[in-house]
Amino acid sequence: MRILVNFALNYIAMNKCDQCIVRQLSSLKALNKEEVIKLANSKTSYSIKKGEAIFEEGEVTNGVFCIKDGVGKLSKLSANGKDQIVKLVKSGELLGQRSMISNEPANLSAKAIADMEVCFIPKSEILHFFNNNNQFSLNLMQSICEDLKESENDKIALVQKTVKQRLAETLLQLHDEFGENDDKTLKVQLTREELAGIIGTATESCIRLLSDFNKLELIELVGKKIMLKNVRALKKMAE
Amino acid sequence: MRILVNFALNYIAMNKCDQCIVRQLSSLKALNKEEVIKLANSKTSYSIKKGEAIFEEGEVTNGVFCIKDGVGKLSKLSANGKDQIVKLVKSGELLGQRSMISNEPANLSAKAIADMEVCFIPKSEILHFFNNNNQFSLNLMQSICEDLKESENDKIALVQKTVKQRLAETLLQLHDEFGENDDKTLKVQLTREELAGIIGTATESCIRLLSDFNKLELIELVGKKIMLKNVRALKKMAE
């Protein structure tokens, strides 16, 4: 009887995580059934409203966050009050891996750009998987390596490209990564300020260039939303 | 007899790597005696003259390089012929970890800034250690996380700080990381062009600012060498 109940409970627990998009897309895909059950029993779920923080710069998180749904930004506030966005994160990704591995407080703040559903996995679980599942540790490593490569390339783009080029590049990336709505506008809904934060420029410069792009018919501004009209020309501009 | 010879050979082999600075400072410190012997038997050593490349962007390296001695730069050439330096590396560090883990050709070129002594460790060895030694894999992971954090902070500095601030910051970092000669000048001997490549600006701008710093007595230019004269003021300027 006891065994049967445990089996049922585990079955329910596992299902919660086994079907999850994060399990399918992230390093967690390497976990076996047993590990997924362990995961399902130790995680806690949260809802985060647009604008709210998952964690702030300097906070000790002691675990990682799975993004089940929504979009978030990793950013750092500068002395002059500007928020430099380092990376956008979306469903299927993990958050807070770096600080956890380094044993350091978060270097960046994580905030929701669209309403989010996240799960928290305590550090002890992740380290257990890391030490007992080579494929998981390799996956985790590869995902951090991917972040590093992207960050290095961003760094180079910041120096070697103009703001105009970086805007064109970023619009294309947002389109690629997040897709478009039925009306062909970009699915990620960023304010001009946030977009400026990604390309690393002043909000006014960003708005001005969007206007220019609009006049050149590279894009169309539909209210606050942005529609890409000439992808080929944008690609050319980005180079 | 055979056993004795093997013992002697292993003893010699191990010594080669066991006493090495890279073994003491890098992720390799987690290796046990047996693993060090395995390492010593599979590595190959190279001398690299100042200016020469260890590997070039796009090359498949299939392993990592240990830096026994010297200083190198990781950089990427831009369309307009400028060399953006992403990171400096010095003795005790590993090189090419990211590409190896990601299974990708090198994203950056590695060149010697001062004559270097390096060892090459094949990928198969590193992966073997990664899969069989948890402390090693954790160390490797932490070192990549460290690179990621640094890269993200650099990215933010590029956007939020002026060229002047970045120059001040970089001079202080070079002093911290590489130390000074007997005559108090910076030990890393970079050309103005390379220094410009680190802070991400034009060579002329870099030279001009060094002149300004010189006039303000923040630094002193001793031929091509640089001596920090007012660290406090430089720190203030960097913020």
Added chain:
DNA sequence: ATTTTCATATGACAAATGTCATATTTATAG
């Protein structure tokens, strides 16, 4: 020793970008 080459230095100017002021539109609170 002298020529040639390369790194450093500085001036003059142009281009890119940031800042501040101020509309105008859109969203939010009461």
Added chain:
DNA sequence: CTATAAATATGACATTTGTCATATGAAAAT
């Protein structure tokens, strides 16, 4: 439904930084 606040937009201007020209100094080659 209006009042208020916030986001978007644009102009005018200042500042920073890059580019090109050219000079000077130092190192390398002949």
